Amino acid sequence: MPVWGQVISAHQVADLVAYIRAGLPSVPGATPAPVITGQGPAVEGALLYQRYGCVNCHGPNGLGGVPNPQSPDKAIPALSGADFFKEFNTDEKIIEIIRTGSVLGRAPIVSMPHWGGIIPDSQLRALVAYIKTLKTG
Numbered sequence: 614m615p616v617w618g619q620v621i622s623a624h625q626v627a628d629l630v631a632y633i634r635a636g637l638p639s640v641p642g643a644t645p646a647p648v649i650t651g652q653g654p655a656v657e658g659a660l661l662y663q664r665y666g667c668v669n670c671h672g673p674n675g676l677g678g679v680p681n682p683q684s685p686d687k688a689i690p691a692l693s694g695a696d697f698f699k700e701f702n703t704d705e706k707i708i709e710i711i712r713t714g715s716v717l718g719r720a721p722i723v724s725m726p727h728w729g730g731i732i733p734d735s736q737l738r739a740l741v742a743y744i745k746t747l748k749t750g
């Protein structure tokens with residue numbers, strides 16, 4: 614963390630604090646899409662996959678490939694394909710990694726955030742149901 618006191622003035626820091634305390638301004642049209650819950654867990658999970666930003670790291674349809682140059686695989690892993698389902702062969706194993714996250718080495722590196730206490734159990738199960746629809750190869 615840089616020492617911001619040397620970069621921005623106390624006045625600017627106070628302004629920033631006031632801004633953050635006031636909450637983020639509402640952005641017209643930026644309301645997140647409602648999560649549909651009546652059409653089975655896989656449909657709900659697909660929406661949660663977008664909502665929680667899993668898609669930004671694991672790619673559309675869990676295809677992976679987002680670069681992570683400092684990690685051993687050089688890319689964020691896919692959540693589809695034979696290798697994934699061989700390692701994560703039970704719902705519990707998938708839920709466990711989502712809950713705990715996984716820190717890969719030193720910064721700057723992209724790690725798997727831990728979602729325990731953030732994503733409720735019913736939504737974790739929906740995410741797993743969705744991920745299992747991605748099974749290919």
Ligand code: HEC
Binds near residue numbers: 715716
């Ligand atoms: C900031 C990027 C990032 C976000 C956001 C993210 N992940 Fe991950 N995820 C990773 C990385 C990096 C790994 C690999 C960790 C490792 O190998 O130790 C990983 C691993 C996983 C794994 C295990 C796959 C494997 O082969 O190791 C699953 C399952 C998973 N993530 C699901 C999710 C879900 C579901 C979400 C959304 C709730 C999510 N991830 C959000 C970066 C992310």
